[in-house]
Amino acid sequence: MGCLYFKLHDVPAPEAEAVRTLLNDADISFYETDAGNWGLSLAAIWLTHEADKARADALLADYQAQHRAEAQAQLAEAGMESLAQRFARQPLRFIAALLAVAAILYLSVMPFTGAWS
Known part of the structure; x- marks a missing residue:
C-alpha cells in the first residue's frame, strides 16, 4: 500500500515539479x-512502496539543503540581508522598532480588555 510523501496544497509548481523529477x-x-x-480531496504525492520513504527523505533533504544554499547566495548577491544580520x-534601531510595534499593539488591544475602565 502506498504512503503519503508530499502534500501539494499551496506548493508552487516549480517545487512540485522538482520533487517529481x-x-x-x-x-x-x-x-x-x-x-x-x-478542492475537498488531498492533493499529494504518494510513494507506491513504503520501503522507499527513507531513501526519498534523504534525497529530499539533500535537495532542500542545496536549494537553501542557492537561495541564500541569491539574496546575498542581491544585497538582501537576514533579520539576524x-x-x-x-x-538599537532594531530594538526601537520592536518597542514601537509593542506599544502600538498594546494601545490597540487595551480598549478591548477593559483595563481602562
Whole structure:
C-alpha cells in the first residue's frame, strides 16, 4: 500500500515539479492525487512502496539543503540581508522598532480588555 510523501496544497509548481523529477531520477515509483473539482480531496504525492520513504527523505533533504544554499547566495548577491544580520548591524534601531510595534499593539488591544475602565 502506498504512503503519503508530499502534500501539494499551496506548493508552487516549480517545487512540485522538482520533487517529481527527484523521485523519477532516483527510480522511486510514486503516484499523485489532486484536490478534485471542489478542492475537498488531498492533493499529494504518494510513494507506491513504503520501503522507499527513507531513501526519498534523504534525497529530499539533500535537495532542500542545496536549494537553501542557492537561495541564500541569491539574496546575498542581491544585497538582501537576514533579520539576524540586520539586528547585528543596527541593534538599537532594531530594538526601537520592536518597542514601537509593542506599544502600538498594546494601545490597540487595551480598549478591548477593559483595563481602562
